[in-house]
Amino acid sequence: MPREQAASPARTVILTVDDDPGVSRAVARDLRRQYGASYRIVRAESGASALDALRELKLRGAPVAVIVADYRMPEMNGIEFLEQALDIHPGARRVLLTAYADTDAAIDAINVVDLDHYLLKPWEPPEEKLYPVLDDLLSAWRATVHRPVTITKVVGHRWSARSSAVREFLARNQVPYRWYSSEDPEGRRLLSAAGQEGLRLPLVIPPDGTALVEPEDRELAARVGLATTPATDFYDLVIIGGGPAGLGAAVYGASEGLRTVLVERSATGGQAGQSSRIENYLGFPDGVSGAQLTDRARRQAAKFGAEILTAREVTGLEINGASRVVRFSDGSAVAAHAVILATGVSYRQLDAPHVSELTGCGVFYGSALTEAAACQDQDVYIVGGANSAGQAAIYLARSARSVTILVRQSSLAASMSHYLVQQVDETPTISVRAHTVVDAAHGADHLEQITVRDTATGHTERVDAQWMFVFIGAVPRTDWLEGMVLRDPRGFIMTGPDLTADGHPPAGWELDRPPYHLETNVPGVFVAGDARAESAKRVASAVGEGAMAVMLVHRYLEQS
Numbered sequence: 001m002p003r004e005q006a007a008s009p010a011r012t013v014i015l016t017v018d019d020d021p022g023v024s025r026a027v028a029r030d031l032r033r034q035y036g037a038s039y040r041i042v043r044a045e046s047g048a049s050a051l052d053a054l055r056e057l058k059l060r061g062a063p064v065a066v067i068v069a070d071y072r073m074p075e076m077n078g079i080e081f082l083e084q085a086l087d088i089h090p091g092a093r094r095v096l097l098t099a100y101a102d103t104d105a106a107i108d109a110i111n112v113v114d115l116d117h118y119l120l121k122p123w124e125p126p127e128e129k130l131y132p133v134l135d136d137l138l139s140a141w142r143a144t145v146h147r148p149v150t151i152t153k154v155v156g157h158r159w160s161a162r163s164s165a166v167r168e169f170l171a172r173n174q175v176p177y178r179w180y181s182s183e184d185p186e187g188r189r190l191l192s193a194a195g196q197e198g199l200r201l202p203l204v205i206p207p208d209g210t211a212l213v214e215p216e217d218r219e220l221a222a223r224v225g226l227a228t229t230p231a232t233d234f235y236d237l238v239i240i241g242g243g244p245a246g247l248g249a250a251v252y253g254a255s256e257g258l259r260t261v262l263v264e265r266s267a268t269g270g271q272a273g274q275s276s277r278i279e280n281y282l283g284f285p286d287g288v289s290g291a292q293l294t295d296r297a298r299r300q301a302a303k304f305g306a307e308i309l310t311a312r313e314v315t316g317l318e319i320n321g322a323s324r325v326v327r328f329s330d331g332s333a334v335a336a337h338a339v340i341l342a343t344g345v346s347y348r349q350l351d352a353p354h355v356s357e358l359t360g361c362g363v364f365y366g367s368a369l370t371e372a373a374a375c376q377d378q379d380v381y382i383v384g385g386a387n388s389a390g391q392a393a394i395y396l397a398r399s400a401r402s403v404t405i406l407v408r409q410s411s412l413a414a415s416m417s418h419y420l421v422q423q424v425d426e427t428p429t430i431s432v433r434a435h436t437v438v439d440a441a442h443g444a445d446h447l448e449q450i451t452v453r454d455t456a457t458g459h460t461e462r463v464d465a466q467w468m469f470v471f472i473g474a475v476p477r478t479d480w481l482e483g484m485v486l487r488d489p490r491g492f493i494m495t496g497p498d499l500t501a502d503g504h505p506p507a508g509w510e511l512d513r514p515p516y517h518l519e520t521n522v523p524g525v526f527v528a529g530d531a532r533a534e535s536a537k538r539v540a541s542a543v544g545e546g547a548m549a550v551m552l553v554h555r556y557l558e559q560s
Contacts, residue, residue, distance in 0.1 A: 012038075013063065014066045015043075015044065016042070023070065046075070051085065060209035067092050067095065071096055072098075088189060093137040095116060095117045116137055117137065152170065152207060153190060157198075160202065160360075164360045166220065167179060168370050169220065169266065171370045172273055182203075221310045235261050236260065237259070237339070237340065237553055240326065241342035242262055242268035243273070245342040246262055246528070246529070249547070251306070253553070254304035261336075265312065266311065272293065272539045272542075275388060276391050280417065280540075282540055337524065341527045343477040350472060352438050358447045361445060366469070366471070367388065369395070371467070372396060373399070377400070379404070379467075380400045380404070381463075393427075397430050404433060405424070406433050406437065406438065435454055436452050474530065476490070478493055478531060485520040492533035492534070492535075493532055496517040498533060499521055507521075509523075516552045517548070528542065528549040529546065
């Protein structure tokens with residue numbers, strides 16, 4: 001193993017390998033004396049351990065400027081080593097250290113491994129024989145180097161559903177990353193450095209150099225620095241869901257002194273966070289992207305002291321005296337005086353043959369903005385006619401060859417805001433097909449065609465399509481509350497006046513007051529946003545309900 005590992009991914013490395021410990025120490029000593037202030041010197045005593053070091057440096061994103069290798073080493077000579085090192089760090093300058101008797105081999109290596117220089121042993125004095133050579137090589141490296149990426153790296157395939165999901169998870173959580181195709185040279189080098197053949201994708205490499213193969217969201221979140229574990233086991237307020245309603249509640253709860261934790265199953269922002277542009281939100285006359293609005297809200301909540309947990313699946317809610325206990329999928333739990341349910345909704349799945357198999361491989365639910373770049377000069381289909389569909393169509397039309405909106409109704413006016421309908425009409429690359437539904441999707445490993453049907457005439461047509469984004473309504477994420485809180489026939493949570501429509505409190509209600517406006521049939525458990533029955537399904541109203549729910553939490557706590 002190497003004697004010294006790269007501690008910082010930003011520090012450029014000079015690596016030396018020699019099987020003679022005395023020579024190895026002498027080379028490293030001379031290199032440190034001249035270059036140690038600006039470069040990190042990594043020393044190895046065999047070709048195998050040096051290759052391990054180079055792979056680790058590759059995963060960490062540490063630049064390697066020069067590799068100095070001895071020619072005569074057992075098991076793997078210097079030329080064989082440099083040939084493999086070239087595959088890992090092709091930009092590094094390569095120097096072979098030889099005895100006089102091996103100069104012919106060194107000359108031959110110039111063609112074999114694109115050798116930059118060979119040095120004869122001994123190299124004394126280094127001021128004359130070693131440093132001038134290294135100075136020239138370092139100058140040449142600095143002039144041509146492509147700096148390695150020190151942020152999170154993702155190696156995946158264009159038509160890998162999990163690769164697409166990981167990219168979306170990182171993007172929505174504002175985690176910087178760089179994408180590499182598994183078919184490109186740098187992607188193959190990263191796979192090789194991690195000991196992978198590319199059969200299981202994606203490969204995710206956080207800045208610490210850890211190689212994660214097909215990571216689950218929670219493991220990925222923890223590795224890239226997102227909080228996944230609560231700091232304590234009891235709070236004043238637990239908020240479940242990180243969309244506009246949940247973030248609004250977190251801001252107002254924490255700013256008003258409540259010990260607040262927000263739990264999100266995937267990424268903060270909810271459906272609004274996936275929107276390419278929201279133009280009717282108060283205070284943003286030029287519009288704001290869902291990602292920008294989410295980022296500001298998340299930072300604002302954190303500023304006031306709210307904890308935000310990511311990639312935590314909530315599976316149960318229990319009442320234990322005055323405590324409300326929230327249970328996670330891993331069996332752990334957190335408790336609080338009060339709970340706000342801001343679980344939002346998820347996109348309804350398109351029930352047509354082969355759509356589910358191609359989800360993530362050309363079929364996407366929501367805007368999937370990480371895929372937008374790949375849609376350049378492509379024909380894109382959008383299924384649905386509400387605001388989210390219109391926003392996605394306008395955004396994708398900037399680079400796509402054509403965008404076709406498929407809508408069941410006779411026009412967009414029935415379900416889309418007027419300002420969006422106008423923008424769609426004014427965009428020449430967007431067309432609308434009314435009375436049209438998708439009957440089937442077709443493709444082997446990715447979407448290739450769709451069958452569309454005119455509901456007025458019954459006529460079907462099979463059209464080429466590699467990209468289809470689906471926005472066909474939403475269903476609440478409330479199944480896990482079955483038997484605990486009352487829901488309407490569609491699964492939306494009933495609150496306040498809806499619970500006392502017959503003039504009587506809900507079954508089991510023991511307090512001498514009716515439920516507050518946003519309170520469920522369980523005292524101390526409130527609802528805000530799209531999961532609430534008869535809610536407005538708008539960003540502004542969700543944020544307002546989050547703030548109102550906190551006000552009602554205060555009232556509940558004062559009277560408890």
